[in-house]
Amino acid sequence: MQPDISVKNLNKVYEGGFQALKNINLDINRGEIFALLGPNGAGKTTMISIICGITNMSSGEVRAAGHDIVKEYRKARSTIGLVPQELNTDSFETVWAAVSFSRGLFGKPPNPAHIEKVLKDLSLWDKRNNRIMTLSGGMKRRLMIAKALSHEPRILFLDEPTAGVDVELRRDMWEMVRKLREDGVTIILTTHYIEEAEEMADRIGVIRQGEIILVEEKSRLMSKLGKKELRLQLQSKLDEIPEELSQEPVELSEDGYELIYTFDSQQEQAGVARLLRTLGDIGVDYRDLRTRESSLEDIFVGLVHEQAKG
C-alpha cells in the first residue's frame, strides 16, 4: 500500500549553514498514529514545517497522499491539517469565524454542519460566538485542532498538541485522536510527553540531531529494547556482591539492603530462577521482591544517550 507520507533523502540546511535535517527517509502508513520523538532542536518541527509547506527543503522529495509537495502542492496541502506547537490565533475573531476561515482557506465550500460537528466534538460549541481572546489556554489549543480539522484532512500533524494542557484535557485529546484514527485519518504526533506516545502511537520514530535513528512499531520497540528489573529487599545488609553472583548483571544498592537484577524483557525468567537458586544456596535471605518494566521514556532516554556517546 502506498504510504500517506513519503519522505526521501530530505535535507534542510538553513542560511547560516546549520543542517537541521540530514538525509531523512521515512514512510508513514495510511491510518496509523506515528509518534516522532526527539530532544529539543532535533529537527521534528523543521520536518513537519517542510511537509506542510511552511519551510522550504534544501533537497529531497516529499509526498503527501501520493502528491509531490512541491509540484502538486495544492493537492498535497489540501490533504493535510496542521496543529502547530504555538497557540497562534487571531485574538479578535470569534471561534466560528476562525474555523470557517480555515475551511475556506483550504479550498472547501462552506459547510456549517461540519463546523458544528467539529466544535461539538471539541467541546467548543458553547463558545462559538466568543472572541478567541476570551478563551482559556486549553480552549485555544482545542481551537487550533478545530481549525486543522475544518477542511476534513486525511493527514493530521499534531506538533506538541498537549503542551501546557491539564491532565483531563490531555486525556480528552487522546480520545479524540483515537476517534480520528478510527475514521481513517493518519496522525503524525510530536510530543515531549513520552507517555503520550506510549499511550497512543502505533509506530515510533526517534530523531536526533537531524537524523532518524530509529523507526519501529511501538510493541516491538518495547519488547526489543525494553528492560526488566528485579529488586530484592534483603534481610541483612551486604557489604559487597557475593562472588557467586559476579557473573550476573546484578547491582547492590548504596545502603547494601537491595540487590538489583536487570535483564532483557525478551529473555524471560530463566535468569531470575537461577539468581534466586544461587541466593538460596549461599544463604542470602530476602524479605520482599518486586519487578519493574522499563517505559518508553527509559528506552527513549537510553537511545538518545547511547547515540550521543557513540
Place this chain on the structure above:
Amino acid sequence: MNFYGVKAIYYFEMSRMRRTLMQSVLSPVISTCLYFVVFGSAIGSRMGDIDNIAYGAYIIPGLVMLSLLMQSISNASFGIYMPKFSGTIYEVLSAPVSYVEVVLGYVGAAATKSVILGLIILVTARLFVDYSILHPFWMLSFLILTAVTFSLFGFIIGIWADGFEKLQIVPMMIVTPLTFLGGTFYSIDMLPEVWQTISFFNPVVYLISGFRWAFYGVSDVHIGISVAMTLLFLTACLAGIWWIFKTGYRLRS
C-alpha cells in the same frame, strides 16, 4: 483557482475593517475633513483661483489622493504584517493557495477598503466645498488603479517590516512628504523652474495630476503620462511581489 481561499482571506480582511470602523474609516475621514474646513472653507475663500478653479475645489483631488495612498499602504501592510507578527501566517503558508491568490485576497481587500474610504471622503467633501467631476469614469478608474498599486506597495512593506516602527516609516517619512510636495495644495506651474524639474521626479505628482484631470480637465502633466507612470509603478510593485514569493523572502525560511 482556489476561489474559496481568496474569498476567505478577502472576507477576513474586510471583517477587520468592520471591527475597527473608528480607526479604518472615521479617523481618516475626519482628518481629511479638517483639511477641507481649514484650506477649503476658511483659508480657501481668501485664496485666488488656480487654473480657474476655486482653491477649495482645487485641493480636493490631492487630499483624496493623500488619504487613498496612506490608507492603501496602511491597510495592505498591516493585513500581511499582522499574521507574521502573531504567527498565524503558518496557516496561509500551509494552505493550498497560490501566491497570486494570496495577493488577490490581501491586496484586493486593502484596495476595496481604500476605494470605499476615498468615495466616503469625496461625498463628505461636498458638505464643505462645491466641486464637480468632469470625467467620472476616469476618476473612478484612477481611484481604483491607485488603490491597487499602493496596496501592492503596502503589501511589500508589510512583508519587509519586522517591527511596527518599520511599518510606519515608509508612509510617514516618504509618502506623506511626497504627497504634500506633489501638488496637493498648488499647481506645479506655480513653482520656480528648478523646483518644477525636481517635482517631476516625484511619482505622486503624476497621480495627483491625473486625478485632478478627471475632476476638472486640467493637469500639470498629460493624462497619458500620468497613467503610464502609475502603470509603471504598478508593474514595479508586481515584480517586487513576484520576487518575494519566488525567494520566500521573510516568509519561508
